[in-house]
Amino acid sequence: MLPIIGALVVLVGAAFMVLAAIGIIRMPDPYNRIQAGTKASTLGVVLALIGLGIYEIDLLPKLIVIALFVLITNPLSSHALARAAHAAGVPLADETVRDELAAARAPKVIEEETAS
Amino acid sequence: MIFVDVLVCAAMIATAIAAVFQRSLISAVIMVGFISLMVSYLFVRMDAPDVAMTEAAIAAGLTTVIFLIAIRRTEDTESGDKE
Amino acid sequence: MAEIILVTALGLAAVALIMGLYRLLAGPCTVTRAIALDLLTLITIPLLVGAAVWAGRAVYVDVALVYGILAFLGVLALARYLEKGI
Amino acid sequence: MSSRLSSQKDVGSLLANWLGLLALWIIFVGTFDTQEVIAGAVVAALVSFMATGPNPARWQVVLSPRRLFTLLAYLGYLAVAIFRANLQMAAIVLSPELAIRPGIVRVRTRLKSPLGRLVLANSITLTPGTLSVDVEGDEFFIHWINVDSEDADDATRRIVSGFEHYLEIIFG
Structure with missing residues (x-):
């Protein structure tokens, strides 16, 4: 019974991964791709690891440690990518409603220029 | 599991060809990173987990950084196309 | 029964890998390619563990462990380069 | 040495670090074998002692x-x-x-x-x-x-x- 439950959990996780891949293909700009891609797949990966741990019960502690590492490091990399995209001046999609970070950045640059 | 291996091999070949014809060198570095990821998976499938672990540790951290430093010291695009 | 479901799930993960590969190859900008590499690394971790479970060798899990710890380093280096250069 | 462990709180965080690292080690090696546990205890003590020091960004959390x-x-x-x-x-x-x-x-x-x-x-x-x-x-x-x-x-x-x-x- 336990292997079937574990395999079903892995199946749900894999479905979330496919959804993340669809999201990374369909979304219009890098920020939305980070939203749909790398972060939506976090739940998929964690579910798949837990499911494999239920399937093969000996591996469960190690897989939980891997899942914890993924949960800690994944926000770091997606935050770094989003920040790099904004600093490199990657434009936001046409649907974008507002961009307060650019508004907050713009006056400061002018101040620095007048100061120097 | 064998069809996963076939898919992985096809993905590797496609990525390698794309990396050769890529103009932006940073994109080529990213593609090489993906290829080494898949090489690591194939090492695991071929019953060599120690080699795969070394490949993972070297490729994930070291090669990318070394490539990026090398690109920083030279140029961003391939020579010959002054656009 | 359980094995069939497991192989289906791993095949689904491989399909997600191929779909993410499309973004890696066709991505319009470098940041998009880095995002795709991040996603592909993340998908590969369960594939490695799946190979370990399929072969019945617990040693294989250590490779996934190394990727879980170190995978974000490459992406972090890329992001830092794209932001201001190393 | 005494400067590194100046207060009660430092000793507490050193001990917490040591226990956490030892638990991680045991999960990684997967056995409760005596040699493995002793080696892990020594390595965890070394690492946690090196990590404890006058660092302002350290975890300032008091457990309750x-x-x-x-x-x-x-x-x-x-x-x-x-x-x-x-x-x-x-x-x-x-x-x-x-x-x-x-x-x-x-x-x-x-x-x-x-x-x-x-x-x-x-x-x-x-x-x-x-x-x-x-x-x-x-x-x-x-x-x-x-x-x-x-x-x-x-x-x-x-x-x-x-x-x-x-x-x-x-x-x-």
Whole structure:
């Protein structure tokens, strides 16, 4: 019974991964791709690891440690990518409603220029 | 599991060809990173987990950084196309 | 029964890998390619563990462990380069 | 040596580091074999002693039962939030017209400790739909895939307050 439950959990996780891949293909700009891609797949990966741990019960502690590492490091990399995209001046999609970070950045640059 | 291996091999070949014809060198570095990821998976499938672990540790951290430093010291695009 | 479901799930993960590969190859900008590499690394971790479970060798899990710890380093280096250069 | 372990708190954090590293070691090697445990204890003691020192960014958390229970409740709340946000994201991705209204909004946090802010920013990033792009002082710039409100206070209430309620007790 336990292997079937574990395999079903892995199946749900894999479905979330496919959804993340669809999201990374369909979304219009890098920020939305980070939203749909790398972060939506976090739940998929964690579910798949837990499911494999239920399937093969000996591996469960190690897989939980891997899942914890993924949960800690994944926000770091997606935050770094989003920040790099904004600093490199990657434009936001046409649907974008507002961009307060650019508004907050713009006056400061002018101040620095007048100061120097 | 064998069809996963076939898919992985096809993905590797496609990525390698794309990396050769890529103009932006940073994109080529990213593609090489993906290829080494898949090489690591194939090492695991071929019953060599120690080699795969070394490949993972070297490729994930070291090669990318070394490539990026090398690109920083030279140029961003391939020579010959002054656009 | 359980094995069939497991192989289906791993095949689904491989399909997600191929779909993410499309973004890696066709991505319009470098940041998009880095995002795709991040996603592909993340998908590969369960594939490695799946190979370990399929072969019945617990040693294989250590490779996934190394990727879980170190995978974000490459992406972090890329992001830092794209932001201001190393 | 005595300068490194100046106060009671340092000894406590050294001990906590040692226990955590030893538990990680035992999970990695997978056995309770005597040699393995002894080797792990020695290595964990070395590493935790090197990591303890006069570092201002160190964890300044004092453990108490109430904080521990709040931490558990927070983890449960985070899991539910991640699950719900993933289902919403799946609905967005699968809908044919791709109904998104993305934008970068500014929210304000009441948390004072750096560690609490780190955990808050990571939690915001971990739930799909919101992504913390930058931090400046006590203001977070958050990329939001569905900008529901134009007002900064309303956005703060919707995104941050749920997490903040728990984190204020844990790190406050």
